[in-house]
Amino acid sequence: MFNIFSDKNKKKRVGVFSLTCDEGCSIYLTEIFNKKLLGWLEKIEIVNFLAIKDFVEIKNLDIALVEGVVTSEKDKKLIEEVRKNTKVLVAMGTCAITALPSGQRNNFNKDQLAQIKDHLKKYKFLPKALSVKEAVKTDDEIPGCPIDPKKFVEVFEKYI
Numbered sequence: 001m002f003n004i005f006s007d008k009n010k011k012k013r014v015g016v017f018s019l020t021c022d023e024g025c026s027i028y029l030t031e032i033f034n035k036k037l038l039g040w041l042e043k044i045e046i047v048n049f050l051a052i053k054d055f056v057e058i059k060n061l062d063i064a065l066v067e068g069v070v071t072s073e074k075d076k077k078l079i080e081e082v083r084k085n086t087k088v089l090v091a092m093g094t095c096a097i098t099a100l101p102s103g104q105r106n107n108f109n110k111d112q113l114a115q116i117k118d119h120l121k122k123y124k125f126l127p128k129a130l131s132v133k134e135a136v137k138t139d140d141e142i143p144g145c146p147i148d149p150k151k152f153v154e155v156f157e158k159y160i
């Protein structure tokens with residue numbers, strides 16, 4: 001049996017990260033990996049992927065795949081850490097690209113904002129929800145909610 005987390009050769013180090021979202025894209029990604037991973041294993045190792053692995057390592061990444069919206073201080077810290085430690089950062093899924101649906105609150109009027117003010121403070125939410133590319137520099141993106149599998153393969157294979 002293959003151990004997808006071992007690496008004796010120089011394989012591309014891939015991390016999958018989730019910001020605020022329903023994690024639908026990373027769940028969908030497990031389906032894509034089910035079909036394609038055997039063919040990719042000579043070229044990549046997965047060093048972080050919460051859907052299938054507990055250990056979080058944000059270090060010396062070649063490719064980071066990031067889903068979700070930057071809504072909180074915690075998200076901001078994570079995405080900045082990922083950006084510092086990866087060569088290629090790919091925004092994965094519509095919410096990472098557009099900041100919606102969490103970003104709907106960016107268009108709230110004064111009354112609506114007053115209603116959520118305590119909530120934002122309690123959970124250390126940022127004043128504005130940000131897409132991944134508003135928060136940090138991105139190198140590529142994969143649209144879809146969840147991600148389009150053909151587009152994922154096309155983008156991912158450019159970097160491995």
Ligand code: SF4
Nearest residue numbers: 024025093094095145
């Ligand atoms: S793009 Fe859609 S499926 Fe993917 S994480 Fe966002 S809401 Fe979920």
